[in-house]
Amino acid sequence: DAGLKERIPLIGGGTFTDEHVLRTMGDEVLGVVTALHYSAALQTPANKKFAGAYEAKYKQVPSYYSEGMYVAGMALKAALEATGGDIENVDKFVNALRKVDLSDAPRGPIRFDDFGNPIENVYVRKVEKVNDRLQNTVIHTFPNVSQFGPYKADDYLKNPVYSRDFPPCRHC
Secondary structure (H helix, E strand, C coil): CCCHHHCCCCEEEHHHHCHHHHCCCCHHHCCCEEEECCCCCCCCHHHHHHHHHHHHHHCCCCCHHHHHHHHHHHHHHHHHHHCCCCCCCHHHHHHHHHCCEECCCCCCCEEECCCCCEEEEEEEEEEEEECCEEEEEEEEEEEEECCCCCCCHHHHHCCCCCCCCCCCCCCC
16 A cells, blocks of 8 residues: 555565465565465475365465474374384484484475474565466575574574674664
């Protein structure tokens, strides 16, 4: 309404145009750029299979949330297989879960760092209309992004904990 779309690019967090809300939006969202570790429009064999099966069953495009639960199930299955189903031995199961390395997840490869956080691709997406339907088209991929971004974990962890005083504000 303010006319900003014609003057500046509109950028948002990943869930701003996630598929669960994208289906309720109109052409006003065309061109919006977001970043997230999933897009239903990813053109990988694993995602085509997942998204196709999901849409056939639920009559809608899968969202980040749908894919996230599916990948959680994949990780749990891999850990269960690695432990021979021994979920009662919690330490053994958690260690197996931390070692999960999925090369065929719908979002692309995912594994966990030494702290249990994911290392996965992050996709820059742009809302486009394809075959009369809005989608988050991937326009750039940052591969294997960890919680530490471009930094090595040891170097990153030498810094103070993020707070109102760190990093220092250069323009305050």
